[in-house]
Amino acid sequence: MNEKNEYTEPIHSDDTQF
Secondary structure (H helix, E strand, C coil): CCCCCCCCCCCCCCCCCC
16 A cells, blocks of 8 residues: 555555456
């Protein structure tokens, strides 16, 4: 959870697995 504040690209695969 580094920059999961503005939610720009769902590529973190942390909370949203796209």
